[in-house]
């Protein structure tokens with residue numbers, strides 16, 4: 001960043017400080033990860049200079065030949081990674097991608113069946129302040145209160161009673177597998193469109209560490225910056241019959257020009273996803289999450305839904321130790337571990353002050369932390385929460401974390 005260092009020292013140092021923070025903390029926010037240097041190079045490239053509305057080989061502006069090749073490359077690679085029939089790589093982010101799908105499939109006041117928000121659906125699916133709540137008739141399905149697992153019989157019952165136009169599967173804090181086959185059967189029974197939002201587990205699916213819902217669903221959206229450690233962006237995959245409507249809904253339905261520099265970054269990322277080492281990575285993410293869940297259980301933390309099948313877990317810190325998420329988060333921040341607050345199912349506490357924290361292993365696995373480190377991290381989480389008011393202990397725990405981070409650098413290898 002030599003230009004920046006000369007021209008704008010203030011900004012330069014802000015970015016440098018953030019880089020240092022990222023190197024020195026243990027990142028357990030389940031939706032964050034580190035992109036490769038290839039992705040950084042493409043994302044910064046001169047492609048940002050070009051306007052390119054509409055789709056490859058059918059554009060409005062002149063001189064698209066290079067852009068068309070790049071976008072086609074991204075599309076073809078994405079199809080190969082996910083076994084998708086059609087892929088739209090233009091959505092600017094996960095929320096606009098979901099918005100485009102609703103616009104393509106639904107009319108105002110149509111009935112949609114999706115997962116209850118207080119049970120960890122994403123805000124872009126039916127939050128009262130989101131347009132989806134204002135426009136559509138939303139029916140929720142929930143988790144079984146005892147097992148904290150999605151109750152597929154309830155999904156079926158609600159579908160038969162309400163005849164939704166679309167059924168949506170997925171969440172941002174559920175740690176168990178979904179029964180894709182059953183979702184398909186239910187959708188077929190009531191002639192509903194089946195949509196999945198796999199933002200959180202896309203990478204694990206790309207490598208078949210989790211079952212791939214793309215063959216079961218009519219439409220699948222995913223962000224590309226969570227377990228997929230790629231640029232901030234999203235894609236929409238669909239069966240052939242939905243493709244023209246989705247194409248129009250993305251442009252000009254919800255957005256204008258695509259950011260071709262980020263589409264190029266995505267093309268690199270999809271190429272990375274096809275390398276065998278990432279298969280090892282995705283299995284390791286899950287192994288690490290399962291071990292972390294078990295170690296935390298051994299330290300008396302309650303894990304929601306009892307277990308994890310994927311990369312994340314929800315921890316009921318209030319039940320476990322009588323501390324609120326805020327106290328837990330601050331204790332962890334003091335030792336340089338980051339996590340985020342989350343409602344737990346049937347939470348008695350308020351959305352802004354819930355009982356749980358969400359933890360995930362994609363980022364620490366990108367640093368190639370494994371069994372030994374996971375055990376150390378679990379113990380530090382326990383000690384930090386237990387000794388949240390003891391400055392000396394927190395200081396000592398922080399030095400342990402710094403030592404771990406230095407041993408497993410992100411970029412400063």
Ligand SMILES: *Cc1c(COP(=O)(O)O)cnc(C)c1O
Nearest residue numbers: 093094095122171172197199223
């Ligand atoms: C993160 C997330 C989104 C939103 O993605 P943005 O790129 O932040 O807009 C949508 N759906 C789910 C399930 C998510 O986890």
